[in-house]
Amino acid sequence: MKHPRDPAAPGRAAALLLAIVILWPLGVIGEFHPWTLFEAQNLRVMGGFLAAFLPPAVGGEFLAHLGRATLETLAIATAGIALAFVLAVPLAMATTQALSVSRIGPGPGRRRGEWLRAALRVVLVVLRGLPELVWALLFVRVFGLGPAAGVLALGLTYGGMLAKVYAEILESGDSRPARALLEAGASRLQALCYGLLPGAAQELTSYTVYRWECAVRASVVMGFVGAGGLGQLMDQSMRMLNGSEAASILLTFLVLVLAADALSGLLRRQLGETDGRAGALAFGRRSSLWLLLLGSALLASYLWLDLGLAALLSAAALASMAAYFGAFFPLDLSPDWLASVAWGALETVAISALGTLLAAAAGLLLALPASGRYGQAFEQLTRFLLNALRSVPELVWATLMALAAGLGPFAGILALALHTSGVLGRLFAEALQNAPPRPRDALLEAGTPSASAFLYGTLPEVSPQLIAYSLYRWEMNIRMAAILGFVGAGGLGQLLYVKLSLFQYPQASTVIAAMLLLSVAVDAGSAWLRRWLASPGG
Amino acid sequence: MFRLHDAELTHSNGFVALRDIALAAEAGEQLAIVGPSGAGKTTLLRLISTALRPTRGRIDLLGGDPWALSAAELRRLRARIAVAHQAPPLPPRQRVVTAVLAGRLGQWPWWKGMASLLYPADITGARAALLRLELGERLFDRCDRLSGGQLQRVGIARVLYQQAQLVLADEPVSALDPALALQTVQVMCGDAAARGATLVASLHAVDLARSCFPRIVGMRDGRIVFDLPVAAVDDALLSELYATEGGGLPLLAGEPAGMSLPARAAGLPPRGTCWR
Ligand SMILES: Nc1ncnc2c1ncn2[C@@H]1O[C@H](COP(=O)(O)OP(=O)(O)OP(=O)(O)O)[C@@H](O)[C@H]1O
Numbered sequence: 001m002k003h004p005r006d007p008a009a010p011g012r013a014a015a016l017l018l019a020i021v022i023l024w025p026l027g028v029i030g031e032f033h034p035w036t037l038f039e040a041q042n043l044r045v046m047g048g049f050l051a052a053f054l055p056p057a058v059g060g061e062f063l064a065h066l067g068r069a070t071l072e073t074l075a076i077a078t079a080g081i082a083l084a085f086v087l088a089v090p091l092a093m094a095t096t097q098a099l100s101v102s103r104i105g106p107g108p109g110r111r112r113g114e115w116l117r118a119a120l121r122v123v124l125v126v127l128r129g130l131p132e133l134v135w136a137l138l139f140v141r142v143f144g145l146g147p148a149a150g151v152l153a154l155g156l157t158y159g160g161m162l163a164k165v166y167a168e169i170l171e172s173g174d175s176r177p178a179r180a181l182l183e184a185g186a187s188r189l190q191a192l193c194y195g196l197l198p199g200a201a202q203e204l205t206s207y208t209v210y211r212w213e214c215a216v217r218a219s220v221v222m223g224f225v226g227a228g229g230l231g232q233l234m235d236q237s238m239r240m241l242n243g244s245e246a247a248s249i250l251l252t253f254l255v256l257v258l259a260a261d262a263l264s265g266l267l268r269r270q271l272g273e274t275d276g277r278a279g280a281l282a283f284g285r286r287s288s289l290w291l292l293l294l295g296s297a298l299l300a301s302y303l304w305l306d307l308g309l310a311a312l313l314s315a316a317a318l319a320s321m322a323a324y325f326g327a328f329f330p331l332d333l334s335p336d337w338l339a340s341v342a343w344g345a346l347e348t349v350a351i352s353a354l355g356t357l358l359a360a361a362a363g364l365l366l367a368l369p370a371s372g373r374y375g376q377a378f379e380q381l382t383r384f385l386l387n388a389l390r391s392v393p394e395l396v397w398a399t400l401m402a403l404a405a406g407l408g409p410f411a412g413i414l415a416l417a418l419h420t421s422g423v424l425g426r427l428f429a430e431a432l433q434n435a436p437p438r439p440r441d442a443l444l445e446a447g448t449p450s451a452s453a454f455l456y457g458t459l460p461e462v463s464p465q466l467i468a469y470s471l472y473r474w475e476m477n478i479r480m481a482a483i484l485g486f487v488g489a490g491g492l493g494q495l496l497y498v499k500l501s502l503f504q505y506p507q508a509s510t511v512i513a514a515m516l517l518l519s520v521a522v523d524a525g526s527a528w529l530r531r532w533l534a535s536p537g538g
Numbered sequence: 539m540f541r542l543h544d545a546e547l548t549h550s551n552g553f554v555a556l557r558d559i560a561l562a563a564e565a566g567e568q569l570a571i572v573g574p575s576g577a578g579k580t581t582l583l584r585l586i587s588t589a590l591r592p593t594r595g596r597i598d599l600l601g602g603d604p605w606a607l608s609a610a611e612l613r614r615l616r617a618r619i620a621v622a623h624q625a626p627p628l629p630p631r632q633r634v635v636t637a638v639l640a641g642r643l644g645q646w647p648w649w650k651g652m653a654s655l656l657y658p659a660d661i662t663g664a665r666a667a668l669l670r671l672e673l674g675e676r677l678f679d680r681c682d683r684l685s686g687g688q689l690q691r692v693g694i695a696r697v698l699y700q701q702a703q704l705v706l707a708d709e710p711v712s713a714l715d716p717a718l719a720l721q722t723v724q725v726m727c728g729d730a731a732a733r734g735a736t737l738v739a740s741l742h743a744v745d746l747a748r749s750c751f752p753r754i755v756g757m758r759d760g761r762i763v764f765d766l767p768v769a770a771v772d773d774a775l776l777s778e779l780y781a782t783e784g785g786g787l788p789l790l791a792g793e794p795a796g797m798s799l800p801a802r803a804a805g806l807p808p809r810g811t812c813w814r
């Protein structure tokens with residue numbers, strides 16, 4: 001009792017030890033070699049490339065290319081979301097509990113309904129478990145280079161995501177009106193329109209708009225696997241190490257992503273406003289105007305892309321598609337190949353974990369000035385930097401980092417770290433701004449240096465939020481790390497890319513299965529972690 | 539120790555919270571500030587702690603004008619002043635030991651502050667401060683597991699641990715029961731006396747002020763109404779300060795007779811009936 005000890009110390013030491021024991025091997029697997037950045041050769045390549053950034057290319061012909069590619073990117077996103085919507089509505093209606101007819105009673109066909117619902121859920125998991133870029137890579141081989149593969153890929157992945165979220169939104173609201181309608185013999189569609197939509201329309205629309213914003217970011221990189229848009233242009237410029245063109249394209253990314261951000265934010269705010277006054281879908285003049293705009297945007301997208309969907313559905317095309325996808329089965333499950341895939345999966349996890357960890361550290365450092373604690377000028381400057389970091393997609397960062405650090409998982413780590421620090425920095429800055437100021441101010445008034453005041457007064461308040469954000473991003477980054485290999489940054493993606501290039505489809509399908517498994521495991525793991533963090537013991 | 543010359547403070551919204559304040563205290567002196575709510579007690583203490591800058595007039599603090607110092611010098615000056623806040627500004631998720639040790643962050647080198655987050659740098663010292671306030675066993679609890687009164691005493695423990703030359707306490711015992719309030723104020727006075735530190739406390743309970751402090755300053759509407767040795771402060775003076783016609787003074791113990799059942803007196807229906 002004379003010298004009390006901190007009872008938390010053994011736990012902390014154990015956690016530190018555990019972190020080292022986990023991070024060390026991850027560092028080895030991920031080939032975490034920061035010094036390669038400073039090797040003379042890499043410095044020379046990267047320096048030459050960056051030096052060519054200024055001035056950005058503004059040649060007439062190039063700008064025309066750039067404009068067309070930008071429009072194509074937007075069109076891919078819009079057409080892809082439309083396709084996703086068409087897929088998602090019936091899937092959501094079929095899977096949501098809120099519209100289950102057989103549950104009433106329970107009536108006839110209860111068993112069958114449950115089975116059908118479970119089967120459709122599995123389909124949804126497969127659709128959204130594979131990143132859109134993997135779908136695009138697969139489709140490019142059937143439909144040829146061009147935007148069609150990109151649109152289909154977006155449609156499938158986002159269709160799965162939209163269906164899942166739509167079903168959840170419908171279930172989260174009050175289901176009694178719909179149930180009453182169903183009990184009165186209404187059809188599912190009628191029950192949806194009269195019973196559920198009035199309450200859920202706003203949230204459903206808002207989420208769809210948000211997904212469109214994500215689709216714009218996704219379609220920016222579709223071109224890296226040959227599926228059209230800005231990515232294709234970027235890929236060419238990078239291959240030729242044309243810095244000034246790359247600079248122009250990167251600037252376009254910045255503008256595009258920020259504009260999509262702003263537009264989606266504006267639309268969603270407008271939705272929030274109308275809701276309060278008029279209740280559900282009021283087909284006033286403004287809604288009609290929006291619908292008209294939306295319709296013309298869709299039409300323009302399809303016309304611009306010249307998809308020729310009809311040709312895709314011809315008998316010959318369907319037969320060749322069946323033959324192509326048939327070649328993926330059976331999976332190659334030989335021990336040797338399984339071992340390589342397992343290693344690839346480990347590499348993917350290592351890339352995502354280290355990338356996210358670096359990003360969290362960098363994000364926190366950037367969030368300090370971005371939250372306005374060093375004055376307006378620094379705030380604006382870092383906010384611009386954060387926006388620039390996050391507007392460049394991970395895959396593009398990976399191609400840049402492959403120049404700076406050589407091919408391999410380390411380039412992937414850096415790419416994830418750069419993009420994610422932009423995202424996390426913004427979220428962290430918001431959290432810091434919302435933190436209660438009094439504990440920190442009291443410390444400052446007691447003469448505490450500002451760094452200590454931050455650590456003792458602000459950080460304890462915000463750290464749970466920062467950790468939650470970082471974990472959430474890690475979850476997304478595991479999926480992202482799986483495809484960074486398409487540009488040579490290690491992990492499962494590299495295996496898939498190589499095997500597809502060699503037409504070794506059974507091996508490729510094993511990698512795809514591993515990606516699916518990883519994605520499902522991440523979903524389950526993060527759900528568990530969230531529950532654990534929310535529980536009082538966590 | 540400190541001296542205010544005709545200080546005036548106007549808030550950003552134009553409200554004049556303090557005017558014509560002339561107040562001084564020597565080293566080792568102990569004084570209590572009393573006055574009705576909104577009189578400007580908190581504002582005055584914030585002025586002395588250099589959290590607020592007087593809009594007019596001057597302040598001399600620990601041998602100089604604090605607002606003429608450089609940022610680094612001002613920081614070192616502030617490390618010599620401890621403030622016990624009306625509502626202790628402690629992060630809910632922080633542990634008591636860390637919250638107490640934070641009192642010396644201004645005196646420690648920066649690396650010691652960092653290291654102390656990994657393993658508390660001075661458990662013995664923090665525990666000693668808490669023991670004086672009968673909180674020794676809550677050393678490793680989190681602040682959000684404490685009651686309001688316990689939290690207030692953690693804030694005071696931080697002040698004790700800081701060992702400052704000037705201690706400012708803003709209603710430091712407002713959340714404590716009468717017996718504990720008296721004992722806690724005595725601890726603070728005893729600590730200041732033992733170290734020769736100056737103590738300025740604002741208090742709502744006038745009997746507590748009169749029993750523990752040799753000098754009483756009365757405030758009202760942003761002005762100092764009286765500044766007298768405790769012997770000269772009688773009930774009439776205080777009644778005038780609080781302007782409670784026929785009512786009692788705010789005391790530590792017992793409910794003042796005139797303040798019972800204000801809801802009924804104001805003509806509102808008794809609780810339980812639905813009058814919405
Ligand atoms: N930031 C501010 N802006 C404007 N007016 C303020 C501000 N802070 C305090 N005031 C006003 O200044 C006056 C004095 O406030 P102060 O907090 O000093 O009173 P107090 O004597 O401590 O009261 P209490 O006993 O209720 O704590 C009050 O009328 C208050 O409304």
Ligand SMILES: [Mg+2]
Binds near residue numbers: 581
């Ligand atoms: Mg006050």
